[in-house]
Every structure is written in structure tokens, then in C-alpha cells.
Amino acid sequence: xxxxxxxxxxxxxxxxxxxxxxxxxxxxxxxxxxxxxxxxxxxxxxxxxxxxxxxxxxxxxxxxxxxxxxxxxxxxxxxxxxxxxxxxxxxxxxxxxxxxxxxxxxxxxxxxxxxxxxxxxxxxxxxxxxxxxxxxxxxxxxxxxxxxxxxxxxxxxxxxxxxxxxxxxxxxxxxxxxxxxxxxxxxxxxxxxxxxxxxxxxxxxxxxxxxxxxxxxxxxxxxxxxxxxxxxxxxxxxxxxxxxxxxxxxxxxxxxxxxxxxxxxxxxxxxxxxxxxxxxxxxxxxxxxxxxxxxxxxxxxxxxxxxxxxxxxxxxxxxxxxxxxxxxxxxxxxxxxxxxxxxxxxxxxxxxxxxxxxxxxxxxxxxxxxxxxxxxxxxxxxxxxxxxxxxxxxxxxxxxxxxxxxxxxxxxxxxxxxxxxxxxxxxxxxxxxxxxxxxxxxxxxxxxxxxxxxxxxxxxxxxxxxxxxxxxxxxxxxxxxxxxxxxxxxxxxxxxxxxxxxxxxxxxxxxxxxxxxxxxxxxxxxxxxxxxxxxxxxxxxxxxxxxxxxxxxxxxxxxxxxxxxxxxxxxxxxxxxxxxxxxxxxxxxxxxxxxxxxxxxxxxxxxxxxxxxxxxxxxxxxxx
Amino acid sequence: xxxxxxxxxxxxxxxxxxxxxxxxxxxxxxxxxxxxxxxxxxxxxxxxxxxxxxxxxxxxxxxxxxxxxxxxxxxxxxxxxxxxxxxxxxxxxxxxxxxxxxxxxxxxxxxxxxxxxxxxxxxxxxxxxxxxxxxxxxxxxxxxxxxxxxxxxxxxxxxxxxxxxxxxxxxxxxxxxxxxxxxxxxxxxxxxxxxxxxxxxxxxxxxxxxx
Numbered sequence: 001x002x003x004x005x006x007x008x009x010x011x012x013x014x015x016x017x018x019x020x021x022x023x024x025x026x027x028x029x030x031x032x033x034x035x036x037x038x039x040x041x042x043x044x045x046x047x048x049x050x051x052x053x054x055x056x057x058x059x060x061x062x063x064x065x066x067x068x069x070x071x072x073x074x075x076x077x078x079x080x081x082x083x084x085x086x087x088x089x090x091x092x093x094x095x096x097x098x099x100x101x102x103x104x105x106x107x108x109x110x111x112x113x114x115x116x117x118x119x120x121x122x123x124x125x126x127x128x129x130x131x132x133x134x135x136x137x138x139x140x141x142x143x144x145x146x147x148x149x150x151x152x153x154x155x156x157x158x159x160x161x162x163x164x165x166x167x168x169x170x171x172x173x174x175x176x177x178x179x180x181x182x183x184x185x186x187x188x189x190x191x192x193x194x195x196x197x198x199x200x201x202x203x204x205x206x207x208x209x210x211x212x213x214x215x216x217x218x219x220x221x222x223x224x225x226x227x228x229x230x231x232x233x234x235x236x237x238x239x240x241x242x243x244x245x246x247x248x249x250x251x252x253x254x255x256x257x258x259x260x261x262x263x264x265x266x267x268x269x270x271x272x273x274x275x276x277x278x279x280x281x282x283x284x285x286x287x288x289x290x291x292x293x294x295x296x297x298x299x300x301x302x303x304x305x306x307x308x309x310x311x312x313x314x315x316x317x318x319x320x321x322x323x324x325x326x327x328x329x330x331x332x333x334x335x336x337x338x339x340x341x342x343x344x345x346x347x348x349x350x351x352x353x354x355x356x357x358x359x360x361x362x363x364x365x366x367x368x369x370x371x372x373x374x375x376x377x378x379x380x381x382x383x384x385x386x387x388x389x390x391x392x393x394x395x396x397x398x399x400x401x402x403x404x405x406x407x408x409x410x411x412x413x414x415x416x417x418x419x420x421x422x423x424x425x426x427x428x429x430x431x432x433x434x435x436x437x438x439x440x441x442x443x444x445x446x447x448x449x450x451x452x453x454x455x456x457x458x459x460x461x462x463x464x465x466x467x468x469x470x471x472x473x474x475x476x477x478x479x480x481x482x483x484x485x486x487x488x489x490x491x492x493x494x495x496x497x498x499x500x501x502x503x504x505x506x507x508x509x510x511x512x513x514x515x516x517x518x519x520x521x522x523x524x525x526x527x528x529x530x531x532x533x534x535x536x537x538x539x540x541x542x543x544x545x546x547x548x549x550x551x552x553x554x555x556x557x558x559x560x561x562x563x564x565x566x567x568x569x570x571x572x573x574x575x576x577x578x579x580x581x582x583x584x585x586x587x588x589x590x591x592x593x594x595x596x597x598x599x600x601x602x603x604x605x606x607x608x609x610x611x612x613x614x615x616x617x618x619x620x621x622x623x624x
Numbered sequence: 625x626x627x628x629x630x631x632x633x634x635x636x637x638x639x640x641x642x643x644x645x646x647x648x649x650x651x652x653x654x655x656x657x658x659x660x661x662x663x664x665x666x667x668x669x670x671x672x673x674x675x676x677x678x679x680x681x682x683x684x685x686x687x688x689x690x691x692x693x694x695x696x697x698x699x700x701x702x703x704x705x706x707x708x709x710x711x712x713x714x715x716x717x718x719x720x721x722x723x724x725x726x727x728x729x730x731x732x733x734x735x736x737x738x739x740x741x742x743x744x745x746x747x748x749x750x751x752x753x754x755x756x757x758x759x760x761x762x763x764x765x766x767x768x769x770x771x772x773x774x775x776x777x778x779x780x781x782x783x784x785x786x787x788x789x790x791x792x793x794x795x796x797x798x799x800x801x802x803x804x805x806x807x808x809x810x811x812x813x814x815x816x817x818x819x820x821x822x823x824x825x826x827x828x829x830x831x832x833x834x835x
Contacts, residue, residue, distance in 0.1 A: 007670060007673060007789070009783050009790070010670070032670055033670055033671045033673070034670070034671060035670045036667045036668055036669050036670060037667065037668035037670065037793075037796075037797060037800070038666060038667055038668075038800070039666065039797065039800035039801055039804055040804070041804045041805065041808070044804075060781065061779060061780060061781040062779055079781075102779060103778055103779045103780075103801060103804075105780060105781070105797060105800075105801075108667070
């Protein structure tokens with residue numbers, strides 16, 4: 001019997017919300033007649049902490065707050081929010097109090113029906129289980145979601161690569177004429193025709209091997225030395241097919257023929273240009289760039305490279321490495337160009353990269369973070385001008401290329417960030433020994449450092465000093481812990497807005513400050529505490545697990561949360577770049593799918609548990 | 625057994641009923657469809673929700689309003705059968721409707737036409753309750769007593785499709801909201817919310833009973 005219209009509406013409501021959306025249509029149809037409807041006035045308790053739920057409640061209209069025993073807001077939910085499900089599933093007391101914050105209508109799913117749905121439908125059941133690693137699948141799906149959307153390289157055709165009409169010569173022309181024509185046209189091969197038909201091809205290699213090496217008379221006809229009946233391709237052939245043809249035959253030129261007439265030529269170079277979106281080529285090109293302007297031109301390609309990587313389903317971790325590697329190439333090239341202009345340094349120095357790029361986690365909206373470590377032979381009166389000039393030239397160059405100056409002035413242009421090794425040691429000792437809020441802030445930038453250029457021994461000396469100093473300073477670590485634990489991580493979403501613990505609503509989600517940075521700080525704390533020399537967040541977490549400081553489960557969850565958040569930011573930035581907007585980390589919650597919101601909530605939950613673990617380990621409360 | 629006036633609202637069994645008719649006159653117009661859903665105390669029980677289309681030869685123009693097709697009406701069930709089911713569903717329950725006099729008058733006429741003694745149960749009218757709630761805040765504006773306006777005032781969802789069951793359910797949800805609001809000052813019983821028949825209606829009923 002078909003459902004009555006109004007019950008169909010209850011069904012449609014359920015179908016629009018997790019986890020009911022995972023139920024097959026025929027099952028969903030059978031649910032509404034098993035339900036009842038209740039009503040709760042604003043302010044009244046819907047489900048009390050400690051009670052034993054006998055049904056799953058689904059908010060049909062209105063809104064509820066979930067608060068723990070301390071009265072802390074744990075979740076705020078509008079229509080579609082399920083309450084009591086986890087306790088009902090495990091047969092345990094309700095962990096949080098659910099209170100209506102607006103007049104609220106609820107659909108009640110009786111225990112028996114709830115359990116039957118769980119038994120028969122694993123996706124439905126999984127929603128009520130907070131299993132470890134629940135973000136793992138989400139991370140995989142997040143990448144799947146975008147892969148296959150674009151195959152720019154693979155979808156190109158040969159016709160799209162042809163840039164000019166073919167240059168051809170008659171078969172009875174002399175070899176000399178052909179060579180002159182190639183020279184004048186600056187081409188490495190010429191088509192040989194008889195009337196309109198293609199009869200052969202002559203290349204630079206043919207001139208070398210079939211003319212010069214064997215002393216053939218250049219006055220003789222081209223037809224005697226050309227490759228007759230060459231392999232050809234069609235304008236509508238996939239570029240990849242043409243590329244494979246070249247590789248298979250070990251040749252570099254492929255005439256493009258349409259209706260028996262040559263219409264163009266594709267070369268190995270043309271096909272490689274397709275690979276322009278390949279970061280390996282980009283890094284190579286940057287390293288050879290003759291000036292800053294050329295570096296800037298090449299750097300402009302980075303965004304396209306990243307967009308391509310994202311579309312191909314690359315993880316945020318890998319994309320971060322690519323962006324960082326290209327960033328390194330740019331910085332190194334700009335430093336080398338500056339050194340070439342200013343002459344060799346008067347004393348050895350090391351150029352350090354700080355912050356996200358030092359962690360190999362750079363995103364698409366980077367600024368500059370760097371510092372200079374000078375050899376202890378440095379004499380300000382003699383050498384200050386050189387290094388100030390170098391710093392200014394490199395920083396200015398990077399700015400031209402598109403890396404804005406650091407707003408916090410954590411750059412080599414700042415004399416404070418351009419010090420001899422001995423002075424750096426003193427600074428580090430100061431931060432670690434007297435951890436004021438400013439010291440913590442500066443240290444958190446400076447403890448993520450990587451050698452970029454110059455004398456690696458200076459970098460290594462400073463890094464190892466830092467590592468030992470931090471590990472031996474429990475008070476410093478406790479302050480890092482306090483900072484990491486005090487960040488407000490959002491709880492989730494409420495009617496398209498971001499909600500945090502204070503119950504405040506915001507209309508944008510700052511993925512960087514609200515999530516990624518907190519994970520970075522947590523990993524830095526644990527990494528420094530166990531003496532890890534790594535800068536990357538994920539490696540620091542691994543080291544912390546090996547040292548027994550963080551449980552493998554929490555570390556795995558943090559890694560997944562980081563990847564999920566970073567990937568979300570990356571896609572957001574790629575989208576911004578596509579629309580011609582400057583990239584940032586501010587995501588409008590209204591563009592997030594339910595899937596993303598649900599897993600963001602889970603990622604925030606992971607961060608909060610890591611914060612709680614830190615707060616338990618360090619006397620955080622007394623310090624904030 | 626029909627609940628008496630002392631029955632507390634949190635244990636009161638009701639049946640929200642909605643009729644779709646060809647017009648407004650219980651004597652001239654006909655019932656096209658009947659929808660109902662039970663309310664047990666403060667819970668609407670969806671398993672008891674029903675909607676019956678009444679078989680009809682010539683429904684006239686009202687059909688378009690209710691979204692019923694002629695095919696629906698031809699496949700409908702005879703009115704006496706539908707009335708029989710309604711009577712069983714109503715057993716031991718209070719009738720709940722938005723503007724209950726309308727439902728009561730049509731049912732009274734329909735039962736009589738079928739040759740049955742109506743003996744309709746006590747009724748709770750959500751329109752009347754809304755009037756009472758709004759009256760507390762002064763003058764009642766035009767249209768404020770309509771079912772969907774009243775629901776909106778209680779923050780209840782606006783739904784698109786309105787059929788006899790949909791309206792019965794909409795009325796039942798409104799009742800839960802009203803009962804919760806009225807109950808803020810203390811527990812209520814049926815006597816506090818039951819519709820009081822105006823004396824003229826009572827005389828008419830007595831007169832009809834004598835005929």
C-alpha cells in the first residue's frame with residue numbers, strides 16, 4: 001500500500017538526513033508508520049544525562065543543545081539531529097543532557113525498530129558508533145570525490161597541439177635546399193611531399209646520419225635520404241597515443257595527416273609541454289631561470305600544478321610537499337641570483353626557511369618566513385651591510401614573485417632574525433628559560449625550521465641546540481601545551497553556521513586557525529618533548545608514538561583529521577584560484593556538503609580529545 | 625470508555641480528525657475524504673494514521689481544491705464503511721480538530737444519513753485553544769487562527785502537501801504545542817481544554833434528538 005501523503009513527508013524528511021539517507025528506499029518507506037511524534041517546549045529537557053534512552057529521537061523542527069555533566073556545550077543541533085542513539089545502541093546511560101533551545105518537535109524511533117535497522121543496515125549502525133579511524137574512509141572518499149573530474153593532459157588531442165602549418169619541400173628538391181629551409185624556419189624536421197601527398201620526412205638526425213656521416217652529396221635529392229612513408233597521426237588522435245607512438249618508435253617527430261594531406265607536426269617537445277603541469281619540470285625550469293621576472297612567470301604556474309594535483313586525487317600531504325618543494329626552488333633561485341649580484345658572502349651563513357614550508361605543509365596562500373644564521377666570525381661593522389642587502393634583495397624578489405612579506409616581520413630583513421649562531425643560541429635559551437607569551441609565539445615559528453641555502457653546518461648546529469634546549473625545559477613545554485590546549489576548536493555546525501563551545505555562531509570556518517594550526521601545535525609539542533628532529537606534523541606524530549607519548553590511535557586520528565582539514569582547505573583554495581580570487585583559509589559553511597560537515601565535526605572531536613589529553617598531562621589550567 | 629473531564633492531558637487519548645468536503649454546508653455538501661491520527665497523551669502515534677477517500681459519483685468542483693482525481697473518488701470506499709472505521713478509531717478517544725464544529729456537524733449529518741445515532745465524543749478544538757492563547761496577548765489579527773498560521777507561531781514546520789491525514793497530523797502537532805504552552809502554569813485535564821458547546825448548539829442538538 002502506498003504511503004499516505006503526510007507520512008511520505010516524514011519519509012522524505014528522514015531521507016534528507018543522516019543516517020536515514022543510507023537506508024534503501026523500500027526500508028525507508030516502512031519507517032514512518034513505526035514512529036511517534038513528541039513536542040518539547042523551549043528550555044525543557046528532552047533527554048536527561050544518566051537516563052536510559054528507550055528510543056532514538058530525531059529533531060523534526062526546532063533545535064537542541066547537548067551539554068556534558070559540567071554544563072559544557074558539546075553539540076548544538078537543528079532539524080535532523082539524532083539524540084540518544086549512541087546510548088541506545090550500546091545500552092549505556094545517556095552521556096549528555098539534551099535540552100530544547102527552541103520549541104522542538106521530535107520524531108521518536110522505538111528501540112525495537114532502531115535495533116532492527118542497525119542489525120540490517122551497517123551504514124545506519126556505523127553512524128551511532130564512534131569507532132576509531134572513522135575519518136580514514138572520509139579522507140579516501142574526499143580524494144575520490146575529485147579524481148576523474150578532469151583529465152586535462154589525457155584529454156588533449158593531437159590537433160590541439162599543432163601550432164603552425166607544416167613546412168614541406170618537394171621530393172625532388174636538393175638536400176641542401178631542405179637544410180636551408182629547416183634552418184630558416186628554425187625547425188628540426190621537414191615534410192617531403194609529392195603534390196599534396198606526404199611521401200617522407202627528413203630530420204636533423206637524418207642530415208647527420210644519412211648525409212654528413214656517410215658523405216652523401218648535399219646536391220642530391222631529398223628523396224634519397226628522407227625516411228619514406230613515415231609514421232603519422234591524425235588531428236583527432238589522443239595526445240597520449242601520439243606520445244606512446246614516439247616512445248615506441250624512438251622518434252621525435254610525428255606528421256599530422258588529415259585526408260592524406262599533412263596539416264601539421266607534433267614533436268616530443270610539444271608533448272612534453274603538455275606536462276607543464278608537472279612539478280618536476282617546474283622545479284627544473286625555476287632552477288635555470290635567468291632572473292626574478294622569469295622565476296615569477298614560472299611561479300605563476302604553481303597554482304595550476306596544484307589544481308591539477310587536486311583533481312588527480314593527490315593527498316593534501318603530497319600536495320603540501322609539492323608546493324613546498326616548488327617554494328624551495330623559488331627561494332633558492334632568488335637567493336642564488338642575489339648572491340650572484342652581491343658577490344660571495346664575507347662570512348659563511350645559512351638561510352633558514354621557517355613555518356609551514358619548513359614543515360613541508362605549505363598551502364596556496366603563503367607568506368614569507370625566513371631567518372639568517374651567520375657564522376660567529378661575523379663582525380657587524382664589516383658585514384652587516386652585505387647581509388642586510390642580501391636579505392632585502394631576496395625578500396623583495398620573493399615579494400615580486402607573489403609571496404607577501406610576513407606581517408609578523410619574521411623575516412631575514414628584520415635584524416632580530418639575522419644573527420650569528422651564538423646570539424641565536426642566546427635567544428633560544430631565553431625563549432625556553434623565560435617562556436613569556438611573546439617568547440612562545442616566536443619560538444613556535446622558529447622551532448619549525450629547515451635549511452635552505454648556505455652552510456648546512458650552521459643550521460644543524462642551531463637545530464640541535466634548539467632540540468636539546470626544548471626537551472630539557474619542562475616549563476617551556478608546559479607553556480606550549482597550554483597554548484595548544486587553549487585554542488577554541490569548533491564543535492560543529494548549526495543551521496549553516498560554525499558553533500564553538502561558548503555557543504557562539506560564526507558564518508565562516510577558518511580551517512587554518514580553527515583546526516590545522518592546532519594539530520600542528522599539538523604535534524610540535526609532542527615532537528619537541530620527545531626530542532624529534534622532524535619538522536613535519538605527521539612525522540612528529542610518528543616520533544611521538546614511537547616515544548610512547550601519544551597513543552597510536554590518537555596519532556592516527558590526528559593524522560586523518562589533519563589530512564581531512566588540509567585537503568578541504570586545498571580544494572577551497574584551488575576553487576578560489578579558479579575564480580580569480582586570492583587564496584585563503586576561510587570556508588563558507590554553506591558550501592560544505594553534509595558529508596563534509598559530519599566529518600569536520602569528527603575531525604574537531606579528534607582535536608579536542610588531543611587537547612584534553614594534553615590538558616591532563618600538563619598543569620594547563622594554572623597557566624592560562 | 626469515553627474519557628471524562630478529570631482525565632489529565634498527559635494520559636488523554638485523542639483522535640485528530642480532518643474531513644475534506646465538497647463545500648461548507650453539512651446538509652448539502654458531501655464528505656470526500658477522511659483522515660485521522662491518534663494522540664496518546666503527548667505523543668502522536670503514526671501507526672494509527674489513516675486516510676480514506678469516500679467513493680463518489682459526482683464530486684463537483686471541490687475535487688480540484690483537495691487534489692483528488694475522479695479516479696481516486698471512484699476507487700474510494702463507501703461512506704458507511706469509512707464511518708464505521710472512524711467510529712472504531714474514535715472509541716475511547718476525544719475528537720481533536722482544527723475548528724471542530726465543522727467536523728462535528730459533517731459527521732453528525734453523515735452518521736444520520738447512514739441511519740446511525742451519532743453519539744459523538746467530547747471534542748478539543750485547536751482553533752479555540754489558539755484563540756485562547758492569542759487572547760492572552762490582546763487582539764487577534766485576521767487569519768491568525770488558521771491552522772498553518774497557528775503552527776508557524778509555534779515554530780512547527782511548514783509542509784507542502786495537505787491531504788486529510790496531513791491536516792489531521794498538522795492539527796495533532798499544533799495540539800501538542802498548545803497543550804505544552806497551556807500546561808506551563810500547571811497540569812491540565814480534559815475539562816480545561818474541552819470545547820464547550822454554545823447553548824444554542826445544545827438546544828439544536830436536543831431538538832434534533834426529539835425529531
